[in-house]
Amino acid sequence: AQSVTQLGSHVSVSEGALVLLRCNYSSSVPPYLFWYVQYPNQGLQLLLKYTSAATLVKGINGFEAEFKKSETSFHLTKPSAHMSDAAEYFCAVTSASGGSYIPTFGRGTSLIVHP
Amino acid sequence: KAGVTQTPRYLIKTRGQQVTLSCSPISGHRSVSWYQQTPGQGLQFLFEYFSETQRNKGNFPGRFSGRQFSNSRSEMNVSTLELGDSALYLCASSLALAGGSEQFFGPGTRLTVL
DSSP states (O other): OOEEEOSOSEEEEETTSOEEEOOEEEOSSOOEEEEEEEOTTSOEEEEEEEOSSOSEEEOGGGOEEEEEGGGTEEEEEESSOOGGGOEEEEEEEEOEETTEEOOEEOOOEEEEEEO | OOOOEEEOSEEEEOTTOOEEEEEEOOTTOOEEEEEEEETTTEEEEEEEEETTEEEEEOSOOTTEEEEEOTTSOEEEEEOSOOGGGOEEEEEEEESSOGGGSOOEEOOOEEEEEO
16 A cells, blocks of 8 residues: 655744755555645645656645655745745646555645745 | 545544545645644654545555545545544645655644543
């Protein structure tokens, strides 16, 4: 079964600092990869999706992620954090398992942005 | 275009009861997936319906069931509720099957089992 590991349940940064949220997955088959964001009392919203067209994927709100097959990683970055980026971030992976494509989500990383 | 709507937003039930949650997908979306979100387990996939057929199923007991109607609206039913069923239940819709598609999530139904 595939699994997704998000290192660090909480990440704290200062406003203007680099944001780095880590995601590693276990899958022997080239996967679909996603990053979602969840604001309080809301559902999840897609930030970006890896489609195999390019290893560096640009998303909304200045976020981007790099797919590294050799490291089975898909870390999310943003050069400069804003207060509005404070939210819960989820990495998700889908790979074929017995013919089914079931998304598997990581436990989430809470991003805290200090002024 | 209206987003994914879920009703009710909050629900309180007692052990042994059953509950039905409703989800209306974005217009034109044929896939509806359900997830259970808890602090301990995170987001766990329950099942996915596409064109009224269950296409994928997660690892949940048979007490959890669902269906999809011809207008793509979906319902999820949990019978014989247990305390551990307390969670936020999220519904997500997508144009195609969820595995490779962007999913649009509703705000969720917060279920509390006493």
